[in-house]
Amino acid sequence: MRHDRSLGVRWTWPLPAVLFLVVLVSGCGTPPRTPTVFSSPAHKAQHTRLTGSWYRVKKGDTLWSVSWRAGVDYRTLARWNRLKSPYTIYPGQLLRLKPPKSSTASRSTSTTRRSTPSRGSATTSTSRKKSSSTRKRKQAAAALHWQWPLQGTVVSRFSYRDPDKDGIKIAGKRGQKVVAAEAGTVVYSGSGLIGYGRLIIIKHNNEFLSAYGHNSRLLVKEGQKVKRGQHISDLGVNSAGKALLHFEIRRYGKPVDPLAYLPRG
Numbered sequence: 001m002r003h004d005r006s007l008g009v010r011w012t013w014p015l016p017a018v019l020f021l022v023v024l025v026s027g028c029g030t031p032p033r034t035p036t037v038f039s040s041p042a043h044k045a046q047h048t049r050l051t052g053s054w055y056r057v058k059k060g061d062t063l064w065s066v067s068w069r070a071g072v073d074y075r076t077l078a079r080w081n082r083l084k085s086p087y088t089i090y091p092g093q094l095l096r097l098k099p100p101k102s103s104t105a106s107r108s109t110s111t112t113r114r115s116t117p118s119r120g121s122a123t124t125s126t127s128r129k130k131s132s133s134t135r136k137r138k139q140a141a142a143a144l145h146w147q148w149p150l151q152g153t154v155v156s157r158f159s160y161r162d163p164d165k166d167g168i169k170i171a172g173k174r175g176q177k178v179v180a181a182e183a184g185t186v187v188y189s190g191s192g193l194i195g196y197g198r199l200i201i202i203k204h205n206n207e208f209l210s211a212y213g214h215n216s217r218l219l220v221k222e223g224q225k226v227k228r229g230q231h232i233s234d235l236g237v238n239s240a241g242k243a244l245l246h247f248e249i250r251r252y253g254k255p256v257d258p259l260a261y262l263p264r265g
Contacts (some may be wrong), residue, residue: 008258050069052097053096054097055094057089064188070097073254116185146262147182147228150168150177154170156169167248169238169245176235179230180226180228180230182228185225186224187209188200195213197214200220214237216235
């Protein structure tokens with residue numbers, strides 16, 4: 001009930017109308033703020049992988065960058081595409097990313113013929129090859145003396161199960177010195193691989209490669225030989241604006257855990 005003294009009239013409001021006004025007035029107030037989590041696509045920039053059977057070469061591509069994205073050893077990719085050293089490729093060229101059927105068939109036929117004589121000889125031959133391969137791997141690994149590419153803290157570790165964790169991330173300061181983890185030849189230096197920023201790839205021998213991503217400045221060029229511990233770049237930031245070095249070690253084109261090779265302590 002409302003009494004208007006100026007007019008001397010008393011108004012009686014129905015209950016539904018009163019409730020409506022209460023709801024309306026309360027709705028005009030400032031609602032409670034709920035924290036909103038923004039998921040920026042830039043912060044989830046993933047490394048662009050090649051999963052198809054063919055790839056058309058783009059400007060700036062090299063056999064090394066294509067093999068890196070395909071996760072295939074560069075020599076294997078060269079063999080599939082009948083490329084010879086220095087493995088020059090051209091924009092518009094189609095590269096095979098999967099083994100040709102003919103080579104697979106001929107390889108299986110050859111294997112069948114070789115394994116025909118006797119089970120004993122086949123087993124002996126296989127064991128010898130495995131031991132020889134293991135011995136060569138140990139020799140190659142022993143010949144390399146890895147060092148940390150950046151003085152910092154590991155904030156993201158390698159995972160065989162997660163393809164986005166194909167290396168480790170080391171937190172540092174923007175502009176900090178990045179060094180070669182081992183001596184070798186620079187086979188890629190550029191920013192053509194999405195998700196890596198400015199990237200450097202170093203070939204250490206016929207088995208191992210290492211990569212250094214998210215640099216602000218590149219100090220080495222393709223074809224240049226570098227020494228272990230040499231200053232090769234300055235640390236930049238990733239897509240989220242954090243000063244992190246993305247560091248990878250690959251063996252025969254496949255990512256391996258860098259912490260298994262880097263010195264402890």
